[in-house]
Amino acid sequence: MRGNGRIKRTLLGYIVFCIAILIVPIFISDAYLLNKFARYLVFGLLSVALSLSWGYAGILNLGQAVSFGLGSYCMAMALKLRTIPIQTGAGGLPDFMVWNNVQTLPWFWEPFHSYAFALFAGIAVPVAVAFLIGWFIFRARVSGVYVAIITLAMLVVINLLIIDQQRFTGGFNGITDLTTFELFGVQFDAYSTALYYLAAIILSLTLLLGFAFINSKTGLILQAIRDDETRVWYFGYDVANYQNFIFCVSAAVAGVAGMLYTLVMEFASPTFLAVPISLSIVIWCAVGGRASLVGAALGAIVVTGVQGSLSDTQAFLDTWMLIMGALFIVIVLFLPNGLISMLELIWRKKRPLQGSASARLVASRASRTGQATGHRAVSSR
Amino acid sequence: MTINRRKFLNGAAAVGAASATGFPHLWIKDASLAYAADSEIKVGVLYSLTGTTAIIETSLNQATLLAIEEINAAGGVGGKKLVPVVEDPASDPATFAQKARKLVVGDKCASVFGSYTSASRKAVLPVFEKYNNLYWYPTLYEGRECSKNVIYTGAVPNQQQKDFIPWLVKNFGKKFYLIGSNYIYPKEENNVCKILLKQLGGEVVGEEYVPLGHSEFSAVINKFKSTQPNVIFSTVVGDSVVALHRQYKAAGLDPKKMPMASLTTSEEEIAAMGGEFAAGHFTSAPYFMSYDSPENHKFVEAFKKRWGKDKVTNFVSEPAYFQVYLFKQAVEKLGKGDLTPPAIREASWGQQVKAPEGLVKIDPQNSHTYLWPKIGEAQTNGQFKTIEQSKEWVEPLPYWAYPGQVCTPNGLQEKKA
Numbered sequence: 001m002r003g004n005g006r007i008k009r010t011l012l013g014y015i016v017f018c019i020a021i022l023i024v025p026i027f028i029s030d031a032y033l034l035n036k037f038a039r040y041l042v043f044g045l046l047s048v049a050l051s052l053s054w055g056y057a058g059i060l061n062l063g064q065a066v067s068f069g070l071g072s073y074c075m076a077m078a079l080k081l082r083t084i085p086i087q088t089g090a091g092g093l094p095d096f097m098v099w100n101n102v103q104t105l106p107w108f109w110e111p112f113h114s115y116a117f118a119l120f121a122g123i124a125v126p127v128a129v130a131f132l133i134g135w136f137i138f139r140a141r142v143s144g145v146y147v148a149i150i151t152l153a154m155l156v157v158i159n160l161l162i163i164d165q166q167r168f169t170g171g172f173n174g175i176t177d178l179t180t181f182e183l184f185g186v187q188f189d190a191y192s193t194a195l196y197y198l199a200a201i202i203l204s205l206t207l208l209l210g211f212a213f214i215n216s217k218t219g220l221i222l223q224a225i226r227d228d229e230t231r232v233w234y235f236g237y238d239v240a241n242y243q244n245f246i247f248c249v250s251a252a253v254a255g256v257a258g259m260l261y262t263l264v265m266e267f268a269s270p271t272f273l274a275v276p277i278s279l280s281i282v283i284w285c286a287v288g289g290r291a292s293l294v295g296a297a298l299g300a301i302v303v304t305g306v307q308g309s310l311s312d313t314q315a316f317l318d319t320w321m322l323i324m325g326a327l328f329i330v331i332v333l334f335l336p337n338g339l340i341s342m343l344e345l346i347w348r349k350k351r352p353l354q355g356s357a358s359a360r361l362v363a364s365r366a367s368r369t370g371q372a373t374g375h376r377a378v379s380s381r
Numbered sequence: 382m383t384i385n386r387r388k389f390l391n392g393a394a395a396v397g398a399a400s401a402t403g404f405p406h407l408w409i410k411d412a413s414l415a416y417a418a419d420s421e422i423k424v425g426v427l428y429s430l431t432g433t434t435a436i437i438e439t440s441l442n443q444a445t446l447l448a449i450e451e452i453n454a455a456g457g458v459g460g461k462k463l464v465p466v467v468e469d470p471a472s473d474p475a476t477f478a479q480k481a482r483k484l485v486v487g488d489k490c491a492s493v494f495g496s497y498t499s500a501s502r503k504a505v506l507p508v509f510e511k512y513n514n515l516y517w518y519p520t521l522y523e524g525r526e527c528s529k530n531v532i533y534t535g536a537v538p539n540q541q542q543k544d545f546i547p548w549l550v551k552n553f554g555k556k557f558y559l560i561g562s563n564y565i566y567p568k569e570e571n572n573v574c575k576i577l578l579k580q581l582g583g584e585v586v587g588e589e590y591v592p593l594g595h596s597e598f599s600a601v602i603n604k605f606k607s608t609q610p611n612v613i614f615s616t617v618v619g620d621s622v623v624a625l626h627r628q629y630k631a632a633g634l635d636p637k638k639m640p641m642a643s644l645t646t647s648e649e650e651i652a653a654m655g656g657e658f659a660a661g662h663f664t665s666a667p668y669f670m671s672y673d674s675p676e677n678h679k680f681v682e683a684f685k686k687r688w689g690k691d692k693v694t695n696f697v698s699e700p701a702y703f704q705v706y707l708f709k710q711a712v713e714k715l716g717k718g719d720l721t722p723p724a725i726r727e728a729s730w731g732q733q734v735k736a737p738e739g740l741v742k743i744d745p746q747n748s749h750t751y752l753w754p755k756i757g758e759a760q761t762n763g764q765f766k767t768i769e770q771s772k773e774w775v776e777p778l779p780y781w782a783y784p785g786q787v788c789t790p791n792g793l794q795e796k797k798a
């Protein structure tokens with residue numbers, strides 16, 4: 001049974017979060033801080049992407065950064081082609097290609113002269129790659145830890161490929177020296193309020209659409225798959241299709257995050273699709289609460305925020321990594337469902353005497369079973 | 382138990398809330414101040430203390446801090462103290478960009494000393510160009526860059542190779558095998574090497590790039606054996622250097638007949654592989670730890686005293702050290718004038734300092750540095766013996782291999798033929 005009150009309450013939480021991130025520029029006009037917060041929002045979006053597949057469908061994708069990086073490169077390619085190649089003097093050819101003795105623009109770079117194509121590709125390429133990987137994984141009914149291993153391996157392969165093909169990708173240095181993105185006459189400079197709003201609006205829309213989606217029928221089937229895959233097969237659903245679908249949706253969201261990240265950072269680098277960032281996403285999700293989209297977003301913002309602040313503080317220069325590690329352990333030990341479950345705890349503590357006894361009983365039982373599945377999922381996946 | 386737990390949760394909530402609003406940093410208060418307060422000048426120090434390149438970059442951080450401490454102990458810069466703002470960009474280009482923003486926009490540093498890899502330099506460039514700040518880059522690199530917002534104090538290809546290649550051809554022969562890690566630096570160095578070899582009538586019998594971090598060289602060594610080059614010209618970097626040297630020796634090759642000539646093997650790599658594997662091979666660089674000059678004795682001694690007896694200096698940490706002195710002189714030249722990064726840049730042109738390697742000078746043309754290339758032979762004790770030294774300082778020519786282009790104070794320009 002679904003509690004309508006609970007859904008309403010949760011939706012309210014989502015809306016509060018969206019409003020909160022949208023009004024930030026009213027209070028902060030410092031360009032550097034806005035840029036920094038925009039970066040956190042992008043990580044939030046990336047974390048939401050993983051939450052969709054991991055939190056709601058039980059697919060632990062350790063290669064989430066593949067989609068992120070591909071989105072980032074698509075955007076960077078479009079921006080690079082519009083940069084006046086002052087560093088090379090070679091008309092129209094990106095500087096790193098000149099350095100690598102490339103004579104003509106490769107065919108797959110050509111369409112990136114168009115922003116419309118780049119924006120499309122930033123979503124379509126990650127989705128296509130995800131679909132292909134997903135098709136093999138889920139058709140073969142691979143699940144659990146093996147999904148994590150395969151996706152991690154894919155990440156490493158694609159990362160190596162990009163570094164190795166430096167004639168076309170800029171290799172180790174990535175694609176740097178980019179022009180400012182412009183759409184409908186608005187300049188999305190890395191330090192502009194416009195870019196912050198773009199990130200905040202995209203994150204808000206994703207959260208709200210995501211919320212509608214996870215409460216739809218498809219969303220429920222996915223959650224059922226997460227809890228017991230075999231059972232859903234026996235119900236007659238084509239589990240593999242559902243899994244691949246959410247895998248692709250997740251890739252699309254990560255692709256969008258990647259495009260935004262290029263705008264915020266002003267370059268694309270193979271480190272955007274390297275193992276460290278991919279594992280960080282899992283940590284953000286775990287800290288925030290992976291079975292909550294807003295929790296995952298919050299987790300990313302809190303973790304990267306604390307990380308940034310700690311490492312910016314001279315006193316913690318030698319110890320910030322240690323402190324981060326300790327914080328993770330504490331949160332995973334004491335809040336296995338993430339920071340967001342704290343809100344639930346507070347909510348329940350506040351109103352212990354309201355409602356009838358039977359309602360409370362049902363509620364507490366529901367939450368207990370909820371926690372139990374949460375625990376199980378953590379330990380088994 | 383429950384109380385403790387609730388206490389913890391409240392605490393955690395506070396941490397979360399504080400970070401979500403971004404921890405009002407101390408620097409917000411100073412945001413409106415100029416680049417120098419009454420008695421101090423802030424400078425950024427941006428070298429990775431954690432992550433994959435932490436070992437070498439820590440030595441750069443230490444050399445920079447040593448210079449800053451020495452300058453402060455001797456009365457500072459025109460009476461003002463240098464205040465280093467140290468950040469740890471964790472060997473990650475994105476973090477480099479983020480920290481650069483903090484140093485430039487947040488801390489309002491007058492200049493930033495930083496970077497080892499080209500990837501990290503490329504990542505911070507937009508920040509320095511956007512805010513017209515100044516980045517001091519100490520590493521030898523591939524050239525072909527002409528940013529108005531960087532002072533380059535490391536060697537570019539023409540400086541490392543101009544004397545080295547003719548010397549190798551004269552002493553060992555004309556057949557070269559080029560082996561490098563697969564990224565832009567080795568490719569550029571090899572472009573230069575091939576031009577020089579052509580002029581000397583030399584021959585490239587093999588050119589190969591291995592992935593970064595590659596450690597299995599048996600196939601490569603077989604090719605050495607079959608092509609029998611006179612010189613193996615190596616621009617392999619990082620841990621691969623260690624693997625290559627060890628496997629070279631294990632394969633029974635002889636440095637006397639087929640030496641490896643490197644632009645990247647320093648005292649740090651030799652310390653990692655062991656002196657017996659490096660002995661007999663050659664490196665060209667403007668600086669070796671064993672170099673005999675009063676300035677260098679002083680530098681090595683001070684470095685060891687400050688950071689530990691077992692520490693070694695190298696051809697990247699030496700520029701990281703002397704570039705702070707160049708910065709100091711530039712600021713002193715400005716005197717009471719406006720202390721802004723563009724002013725410091727202009728004041729730095731033509732500045733000279735007696736560095737451990739010899740007298741160096743910033744070229745007013747391209748903001749690179751006149752250096753003293755040397756050829757060193759690695760010894761079993763892990764040090765280099767300086768065999769040859771350039772008779773005069775060598776002009777930096779970042780576009781040496783591209784005659785149509787020249788770096789000027791106004792940026793890159795096409796040269797009319």
